[in-house]
Amino acid sequence: MESDSSTFTKLLLGPGPSTVPDRILKAMANQTISHLDPEFFKILDETSENLRLLFKTKNEATFAVSGTGSAGMETVFANLIEKNDKVLIFNNGLFGDRMADVAARYGANVLEYKKDWGTSFKTSEMINQIDQCDNLKIVAIVHAETSTGVLQDIKNIGNHLKEKEILFVVDAVTSFTGAELKIDDWGIDVCYSGTQKCLNVPPGLSPITFNDRSLEKITKRKSKVVSWYLDMNLLQDYLGSNRIYHHTAPVNMLFALNEGLKICLEEGLTSRITRHNQVGKYFDKKLESSNFKPFVNIDESKSLPMLKSLILPKDFDDSLVRLKILNERKIEIGGGLGSTKGKIWRVGLMGCNARNDIVDLFFETTRDYL
Amino acid sequence: MESDSSTFTKLLLGPGPSTVPDRILKAMANQTISHLDPEFFKILDETSENLRLLFKTKNEATFAVSGTGSAGMETVFANLIEKNDKVLIFNNGLFGDRMADVAARYGANVLEYKKDWGTSFKTSEMINQIDQCDNLKIVAIVHAETSTGVLQDIKNIGNHLKEKEILFVVDAVTSFTGAELKIDDWGIDVCYSGTQKCLNVPPGLSPITFNDRSLEKITKRKSKVVSWYLDMNLLQDYLGSNRIYHHTAPVNMLFALNEGLKICLEEGLTSRITRHNQVGKYFDKKLESSNFKPFVNIDESKSLPMLKSLILPKDFDDSLVRLKILNERKIEIGGGLGSTKGKIWRVGLMGCNARNDIVDLFFETTRDYL
Numbered sequence: 001m002e003s004d005s006s007t008f009t010k011l012l013l014g015p016g017p018s019t020v021p022d023r024i025l026k027a028m029a030n031q032t033i034s035h036l037d038p039e040f041f042k043i044l045d046e047t048s049e050n051l052r053l054l055f056k057t058k059n060e061a062t063f064a065v066s067g068t069g070s071a072g073m074e075t076v077f078a079n080l081i082e083k084n085d086k087v088l089i090f091n092n093g094l095f096g097d098r099m100a101d102v103a104a105r106y107g108a109n110v111l112e113y114k115k116d117w118g119t120s121f122k123t124s125e126m127i128n129q130i131d132q133c134d135n136l137k138i139v140a141i142v143h144a145e146t147s148t149g150v151l152q153d154i155k156n157i158g159n160h161l162k163e164k165e166i167l168f169v170v171d172a173v174t175s176f177t178g179a180e181l182k183i184d185d186w187g188i189d190v191c192y193s194g195t196q197k198c199l200n201v202p203p204g205l206s207p208i209t210f211n212d213r214s215l216e217k218i219t220k221r222k223s224k225v226v227s228w229y230l231d232m233n234l235l236q237d238y239l240g241s242n243r244i245y246h247h248t249a250p251v252n253m254l255f256a257l258n259e260g261l262k263i264c265l266e267e268g269l270t271s272r273i274t275r276h277n278q279v280g281k282y283f284d285k286k287l288e289s290s291n292f293k294p295f296v297n298i299d300e301s302k303s304l305p306m307l308k309s310l311i312l313p314k315d316f317d318d319s320l321v322r323l324k325i326l327n328e329r330k331i332e333i334g335g336g337l338g339s340t341k342g343k344i345w346r347v348g349l350m351g352c353n354a355r356n357d358i359v360d361l362f363f364e365t366t367r368d369y370l
Numbered sequence: 371m372e373s374d375s376s377t378f379t380k381l382l383l384g385p386g387p388s389t390v391p392d393r394i395l396k397a398m399a400n401q402t403i404s405h406l407d408p409e410f411f412k413i414l415d416e417t418s419e420n421l422r423l424l425f426k427t428k429n430e431a432t433f434a435v436s437g438t439g440s441a442g443m444e445t446v447f448a449n450l451i452e453k454n455d456k457v458l459i460f461n462n463g464l465f466g467d468r469m470a471d472v473a474a475r476y477g478a479n480v481l482e483y484k485k486d487w488g489t490s491f492k493t494s495e496m497i498n499q500i501d502q503c504d505n506l507k508i509v510a511i512v513h514a515e516t517s518t519g520v521l522q523d524i525k526n527i528g529n530h531l532k533e534k535e536i537l538f539v540v541d542a543v544t545s546f547t548g549a550e551l552k553i554d555d556w557g558i559d560v561c562y563s564g565t566q567k568c569l570n571v572p573p574g575l576s577p578i579t580f581n582d583r584s585l586e587k588i589t590k591r592k593s594k595v596v597s598w599y600l601d602m603n604l605l606q607d608y609l610g611s612n613r614i615y616h617h618t619a620p621v622n623m624l625f626a627l628n629e630g631l632k633i634c635l636e637e638g639l640t641s642r643i644t645r646h647n648q649v650g651k652y653f654d655k656k657l658e659s660s661n662f663k664p665f666v667n668i669d670e671s672k673s674l675p676m677l678k679s680l681i682l683p684k685d686f687d688d689s690l691v692r693l694k695i696l697n698e699r700k701i702e703i704g705g706g707l708g709s710t711k712g713k714i715w716r717v718g719l720m721g722c723n724a725r726n727d728i729v730d731l732f733f734e735t736t737r738d739y740l
Contacts, residue, residue, distance in 0.1 A: 009401045017402045017621060028622065029399035031379045032387045032572045034702050038693075066574070067437050067599060070617040074599045102598045196618055202402045204436070204574060204620030226596050228472045229437060229444045245707070247440040248566055250574030251387060252398065253623065323408075332404050337615070 010326065011353070013362060014334035015146050015307055016174065017196035017203050018350035020256075024201055027259035028252050035249040043258050044239065044249070050261035054176070054269055055191065055209050057183035063239050064257055065206040065230065066250050069173040069194030072206025074102055075230040076140075076169055076190050079210075079218045083107040085137040088130060090121050094147035094337050095171055099140050106226065108138075117148045117340060118295050118309070120302045123156050130161070137217075138167045144175035146197075147337045149296050149309030149346060151179060158187025167214050173197060176207065177264050178276040178306040178350060189214040195253075198276070198306055200351035201260035204253040272351075279354040280305025283347070286363050291370050295344045306354060308347045309340075313370065318342045321369050329365050380696065381723070383732060384704035385516050385677055386544065387566035387573050388720035390626075394571055397629035398622050405619040413628050414609065414619070420631035424546070424639055425561065425579050427553035433609050434627055435576040435600065436620050439543040439564030442576025444472055445600040446510075446539055446560050449580075449588045453477040455507040458500060460491050464517035464707050465541055469510050476596065478508075487518045487710060488665050488679070490672045493526050500531070507587075508537045514545035516567075517707045519666050519679030519716060521549060528557025537584050543567060546577065547634050548646040548676040548720060559584040565623075568646070568676055570721035571630035574623040642721075649724040650675025653717070656733050661740050665714045676724060678717040679710075683740065688712045691739050699735050 178198030195201035295309035334346035548568030565571035665679035704716035
């Protein structure tokens with residue numbers, strides 16, 4: 001691993017945070033500068049520009065929210081929702097549940113179309129559901145369900161919604177830079193991610209992008225955005241060319257993100273996504289001859305390349321074994337959440353950890369504990 | 371300075387962020403570990419314990435919010451306020467304004483008692499104002515107004531409120547560990563700070579403490595806390611012994627905070643506060659023979675030791691000179707905000723920068739530009 005030198009070094013093969021390359025740790029450890037320093041504005045500009053390249057968008061309002069991925073989710077709903085706005089959430093996991101909870105807190109009339117954890121939605125059934133709802137304002141879905149390892153096909157939803165003036169919100173916390181994601185081409189109005197997954201940047205920021213259509217809804221709000229900290233109307237005065245002080249940006253986290261984005265672009269987004277896909281397939285292949293079974297049907301290619309969920313053998317002491325592997329082998333593996341707790345493992349192969357030799361290491365290590 | 375080695379090294383004498391010692395930068399650059407790793411829980415426990423020592427409180431609910439100081443402010447009001455709660459804010463600066471804005475967004479009936487920027491409130495007039503209000507739920511005030519450099523005496527307010535069942539909220543973003551602050555003795559129910567001031571930790575976290583009285587108001591709420599990200603009812607399940615996943619904590623920022631708190635405790639809180647006071651007085655003395663005038667009346671000892679506000683000479687090109695000093699001497703000085711923009715400077719002497727030789731350097735440097 002690249003980061004053997006530090007005190008806590010463990011190989012992070014959980015659902016995130018992922019292992020952080022030394023280059024990023026080093027960038028983060030640069031001496032802090034002011035959030036109002038022109039040199040810092042350059043970094044903010046560069047970060048936004050590079051996020052645009054990776055999100056495949058021309059959206060001006062592309063930046064990093066000063067909080068983790070969940071703060072990104074909250075930024076979206078806090079800004080877009082006005083009281084009683086009808087929001088349809090396609091929910092097949094914990095982060096779908098979270099979307100529904102957050103949207104309801106901000107006053108939305110939440111409709112949920114639910115499917116079992118581990119399954120995904122067909123485009124036709126999504127469009128069918130959408131077309132059955134009157135007066136929808138927002139449709140929201142998780143691209144990569146971190147709780148289950150499911151990849152959701154979202155290519156053909158956004159452009160269908162464009163004609164209907166419904167905003168399309170996508171949670172790409174786990175997929176960003178590890179799976180294909182095209183904000184503009186796919187008609188996604190708002191998308192947020194996290195730094196601690198395929199970007200290999202420590203947790204603490206949420207890359208986000210709003211298109212003009214979504215910003216128009218925000219600027220035309222009748223009520224103030226409840227959250228001052230996440231209010232896009234205020235944030236844009238700092239993030240745009242005005243550079244008016246809002247809150248003190250987490251400067252060093254932005255140094256880290258900036259470096260992480262550079263690493264992505266040096267590799268090339270297409271190569272990076274291909275690598276994640278190849279390593280994901282290599283994992284699936286090795287899985288066949290292991291004692292685990294896939295939680296997500298891999299034949300339908302709905303299994304995330306960067307996060308593999310595995311059904312544990314019967315009578316398996318999940319938390320004890322994971323703790324042993326963490327302590328004895330210094331490898332972190334993720335457990336299940338909610339009803340899958342104790343029943344599945346979640347194995348992250350994110351960014352610099354998307355490597356065949358790491359897949360080999362995972363299977364060799366776990367074999368010793370099964 | 372301790373951190374000469376890094377790329378962006380500048381001496382940060384603005385209102386924050388302050389210069390970060392190498393020890394803290396190094397701690398922050400440790401390899402990330404999982405937010406659910408028992409080793410990380412130890413760090414969270416240690417951080418809370420050390421925050422308690424520095425806040426001078428026994429409050430169990432003492433931790434760092436995953437956002438900057440303004441997120442701390444928002445956490446307080448988002449959790450404490452239910453619709454139409456009457457909140458009295460003593461407002462003598464930008465952060466008083468911000469409190470009023472944030473409280474109103476969360477549905478409070480906000481009463482403001484305002485005084486001119488640069489002045490402070492007498493205890494007797496505060497108590498007088500409080501006693502005139504019926505049915506108050508919360509009284510809120512800024513201990514150290516970062517926009518003006520005013521230190522507010524708050525020693526005798528909290529205990530007066532205890533008898534009235536009114537919660538006392540204090541913003542100690544700039545004063546924490548640089549000026550005397552006694553949460554329990556002074557009857558403060560909730561207090562929040564920031565990491566990027568006297569702690570010398572990069573921006574990104576907000577140390578906060580809630581006592582049982584304030585938590586009771588939160589657990590007895592009739593309505594859900596609007597903010598999911600900042601909901602204390604959810605946060606406590608992660609921060610308490612349950613350790614249930616809520617959001618992914620900004621792990622490396624917590625490494626940094628943990629180290630920053632250790633540095634404070636090694637020096638000793640009393641010594642640290644004394645040092646800030648002595649350096650503040652030394653600054654005031656040198657100010658007398660300079661071309662600047664104090665913005666805050668220093669005779670009344672209402673001037674912050676760690677943040678000095680200075681009236682600029684007439685016809686002085688504030689932003690040009692500050693930019694020149696930043697570029698040529700690598701020293702950051704803060705400008706004024708709101709109506710003081712272009713009229714005052716704000717000079718931070720925070721944590722490791724509270725040193726007489728830095729005061730000398732400030733006056734020597736600025737003399738060349740006046």
